Amino acid sequence: MNSSKKILNQQKQDKDKKKSSSVSVPDKKAGTGGLFAGRDVKPIILSVLCVVVVLVLCIGVGIQQFKPKVVVTIGDKKLTMNDMMFPIYEVERAYLPYNEVYESYYGTSVWDAAYQGTAVSASGVSNSVGLKQEVIDNEVQYEILYEKAVKEKYTLSEDDKKEAEEQAEAALKGLSWGQKLQLNISKRKLVDRFEKRALANKYREDRQEELNKGVDEKEAVKDISEKEYRQYDVQYYYASLKKQDDDGNQVDRTDAEKKELREKFKNIEKDAKDGKDFKKLISDKETDIILDDDTNFTEQGGFPYLSADNLKKVKKMKNGSISEAFLDDKTGYYVIMKMINNNSDEAYKTACDNAIKTAQDEAYKNWYEKEQEAYKIEINSDIWSDVSIGTVTTDIVTLEDLQEMMEDSSGAEGSSEE
Secondary structure (H helix, E strand, O other): OHHHHHHHHHHHHHHHHOHHHHOOOOOOEOOOOOOOOOOEHHHHHHHHHHHHHHHHHHHHHHHHHOOOOEEEEEOOEEEEHHHHHHHHHHHHHHHHHHHHHHHHHOOOOOOOOEOOOOOHHHOOOEHHHHHHHHHHHHHHHHHHHHHHHHHOOOOOOHHHHHHHHHHHHHHHOOOOHHHHHHHOOOHHHHHHHHHHHHHHHHHHHHHHHHHHOOOOHHHHHOOOOOOOOOEEEEEEEEEEOEEEOOOOOEEEOOHHHHHHHHHHHHHHHHHHHOOOOHHHOOOOOOOOOEEEEEEEEEOOOOOOOOOHHHHHHHHOOOOOOEOOOEOOOOOOEEEEEEEEEEEEOHHHHHHHHHHHHHHHHHHHHHHHHHHHOOOOEEEOHHHHOOOOOOOOOOOOOOHHHHHHHHHHHHHHHHHHHO
């Protein structure tokens, strides 16, 4: 500031001394000191103005470009791609760890595998397509149920709110600032989301409970045969008549190897019938013979390692008895079995429970479809059609990131237990 004042005073003195100053026009140059010393100010100002204009234009274009685009409208509520990022991330995070297994064993990605989820309208498609339908269906349903819950004055308890906060913290754990930004999530946003889900779920549970009262359970289970679902609980040793060669291919065992297996199974049969512990009839070093000490099969399901004739023999076995060593080359396996329970009703009860649950789910589905008709639902296909599950957040949070999160989580749990 002092140097600027000196320059101005000096300029005033020079002006007073020059009589011809009234007719001369000085060059538009800055003084001898300061930021623009010796420079022409006009080009600099123009350059700055240009930069400002470019910045304003870029910001304007950026705002327009990254303005959240509406994916689906449910009544008056609009859900944008920003809203959809976290539910997409939840799905991709759940399936991504299995991708390498699918590619290794099935020669295809988990996203291209056949869809077997809950979206009825997505049958016969890939996981990518089916899971995408699940995401949009779930978000629409949450919105409708949430609005109904609010309208009927549902509220969350303090425990519900605490759980929502814990869910938000767990979802954010291990994510960097940049990842959270790209996923459009923060603790506040996720707490709101999980509280909204909790309220919607609470409303759904109450509706389901009411709807269940109208389900005819006897009608639901009338076609389930107790005889067909009779369950046999067994323990057994088995060995495959194929083995893996050095190249990883399955090849038949040689006659000598089969003969050796037969001798081993005969010894197992003898030891078992002599009263030795059935689960301790092979050494720890045995690699060809495997013990399954907790399995079962049903009357209608059968047992894949036994021929039909041998299976009939097994079904006649008394509880606690040991079978002969079944050395049938046609089945591809050698087997010896112990009967634990030859008349369990577990499979029958499970089948009945599943049938009743299916009827209850159908009752809810019919109720929800009618409620949904009151809402005008529009999906913006221009935006949603470009979404491909398996590619949206997998570059933001990679498999390596997820593995690191799991390792950190396991380490934290281990240290806390200590």
